[in-house]
Amino acid sequence: TQTVSQSDAHVTVFEGDSVELRCNYSYGGSIYLSWYIQHHGHGLQFLLKYYSGNPVVQGVNGFEAEFSKSDSSFHLRKASVHWSDSAVYFCAVSAPNTNKVVFGTGTRLQVLP
Amino acid sequence: DAGVTQTPRHEVAEKGQTIILKCEPVSGHNDLFWYRQTKIQGLELLSYFRSKSLMEDGGAFKDRFKAEMLNSSFSTLKIQPTEPKDSAVYLCASSQGGEVFFGKGTRLTVV
Numbered sequence A: 001t002q003t004v005s006q007s008d009a010h011v012t013v014f015e016g017d018s019v020e021l022r023c024n025y026s027y028g029g030s031i032y033l034s035w036y037i038q039h040h041g042h043g044l045q046f047l048l049k050y051y052s053g054n055p056v057v058q059g060v061n062g063f064e065a066e067f068s069k070s071d072s073s074f075h076l077r078k079a080s081v082h083w084s085d086s087a088v089y090f091c092a093v094s095a096p097n098t099n100k101v102v103f104g105t106g107t108r109l110q111v112l113p
Numbered sequence B: 001d002a003g004v005t006q007t008p009r010h011e012v013a014e015k016g017q018t019i020i021l022k023c024e025p026v027s028g029h030n031d032l033f034w035y036r037q038t039k040i041q042g043l044e045l046l047s048y049f050r051s052k053s054l055m056e057d058g059g060a061f062k063d064r065f066k067a068e069m070l071n072s073s074f075s076t077l078k079i080q081p082t083e084p085k086d087s088a089v090y091l092c093a094s095s096q097g098g099e100v101f102f103g104k105g106t107r108l109t110v111v
Helices: none
Strands: A004-006 A009-015 A019-021 A025-027 A031-040 A045-048 A057-059 A064-067 A071-079 A087-094 A100-101 A105-112 B005-007 B010-011 B019-024 B029-038 B042-050 B053-056 B067-069 B072-077 B088-096 B101-102 B106-110
Touching: A004 A087, A004 B029, A009 A019, A019 A105, A019 B067, A031 A057, A031 A071, A031 B101, A045 A057, A045 A064, A045 A087, A045 B101, A100 B029, A100 B042, A105 B019, B005 B088, B019 B088, B019 B101, B019 B106, B029 B072, B042 B072, B072 B088
Parallel strands: A009 A105, B010 B106
Antiparallel strands: A004 A025, A019 A071, A031 A045, A031 A087, A057 A064, A064 A071, A087 A100, A087 A105, B005 B019, B019 B072, B029 B042, B029 B088, B042 B053, B067 B072, B088 B101, B088 B106
C-alpha cells in the first residue's frame, strides 16, 4: 500500500521568495508521483507528474519537482512566488498496477505582498 | 473537451434524507474516484472503480455510502440516510496515466 506524507500544513513566504513544499512517500515498486493545486473555492488541478526518466520535472507557472529515490521524496519548488500562488498544494502517489491514487493532507501556501 | 462533470453543484438535505450525487468522468478514462473533502479531514477516498468494477469502497464509509458505476460514463454516490456530519464537498475524479482530473465538486449541507 502506498502512503504519502506532507509534513508542513502551512507555509508562509513573501512575494518573490523561493519556496519548497515537501512530500515524502512510501511504496516498494514503480510509482506515479504528482502535485495538484487547489485555489480557494475551486477544484484540484494537476500541476505535474513523475514516473521515470529525468528526476526533475517541470510543471505550469514555473513550478518544478524533484524525485529522490534515496529520500523517498518528491518536493515541489518555485524560484520566485507570486501572490496568486497562494493555494493548497496536494502531493499524490499512485501505483501503475492498481491506479489507486492516494493524496497527502495538503500544504497551504500563503504568499504575502 | 469535457472534463469531469458533477451534478448538482450544491445540495441541501435534511437529516435522514437520501441524496444521490452524479458524476460523468472524462471520456475514455478507466479509473473513477469519489472523495470527500473537509477542512479537518482533508481528502478522504470513498470509492474507487477500475473499468466499472468496485476496487475499494472506503471502509468506514460503507454503511451509509454507496457508489455505483452503471456504465463507463456515469457514476452515482448515494448517501442514505444523511447526517449533519456528512456536510462536505464531494469530489469525483477520473484518471489516466497517473494524472487525475477532478470535477468541481458537490457541496452538501445537511441540516
